[in-house]
Amino acid sequence: MRPRLLLALLLALAAPLLRGQNAPPSLERIGLTLLTSADIRRELKLSKEVSAQVEAEFKAYVEKAQSLFRGKNTQAEQQAALAELRKVQDGTAARILAKLTPAQRLRLRQLTLQSQSVLLILHPEVVKELGLTSAQITKLKEIREKAEAKVRELEMRRRSQLDAVPKPKQGAGQKEVQDYNQRLQAEIQSFAAADQKQIQAWSRETEQASLAVLTPTQRKKWDQMLGPKFRRPGTKP
Numbered sequence: 001m002r003p004r005l006l007l008a009l010l011l012a013l014a015a016p017l018l019r020g021q022n023a024p025p026s027l028e029r030i031g032l033t034l035l036t037s038a039d040i041r042r043e044l045k046l047s048k049e050v051s052a053q054v055e056a057e058f059k060a061y062v063e064k065a066q067s068l069f070r071g072k073n074t075q076a077e078q079q080a081a082l083a084e085l086r087k088v089q090d091g092t093a094a095r096i097l098a099k100l101t102p103a104q105r106l107r108l109r110q111l112t113l114q115s116q117s118v119l120l121i122l123h124p125e126v127v128k129e130l131g132l133t134s135a136q137i138t139k140l141k142e143i144r145e146k147a148e149a150k151v152r153e154l155e156m157r158r159r160s161q162l163d164a165v166p167k168p169k170q171g172a173g174q175k176e177v178q179d180y181n182q183r184l185q186a187e188i189q190s191f192a193a194a195d196q197k198q199i200q201a202w203s204r205e206t207e208q209a210s211l212a213v214l215t216p217t218q219r220k221k222w223d224q225m226l227g228p229k230f231r232r233p234g235t236k237p
Helices: 003-014 032-036 038-043 048-069 075-098 102-120 124-130 134-163 174-213 216-226
Strands: none
Touching: 032 038, 032 048, 032 075, 032 102, 038 048, 038 102, 048 075, 102 174, 102 216, 124 216, 134 174
């Protein structure tokens, strides 16, 4: 299976399509795909049996999702498959979470917050636990919107750069198409590292600005919600 397709399916499992629904997925549900990592399963201290069961659930989900959309070409067929996929998502998530102890679910929640940080600070569960005021929520939304605008502007510039790469003419041969793809990859490589560094810098700025909105008591509570810092084996402290 193509890596991008697998990633898309797993992300859909973690954050199901909520068309027509107001409530976002729980923090546990958002962090569900963290369990695809053996390091995370070890951090949660899953037994070998439960770890194998979780892996099997993910595998079965991806295979089922693929089969649901195979050969579905019309909009009606795709909508029906999507509705069925939502049921599969809910069932898979419920079975996986049911295999975890309360302590393991708490740790998964902490790791979810660690992995996404202030991206989740406006999640209803976080808003309630921190006791954010309406003024704080407004300020946090402004900070997020400014950060998102920067990323969108960068994406638009890069898209324009890629659109400027001469495309092969209609009916071009395989070599021309391969050359075009190579030029695209070369163009992407020319800015990928710098863009990643820039986005990381913006992320740090956004995190600092967001945490500055919290009161000392809220900041202490936020740190408690994050729990002990998780470090993957082999990484420096």
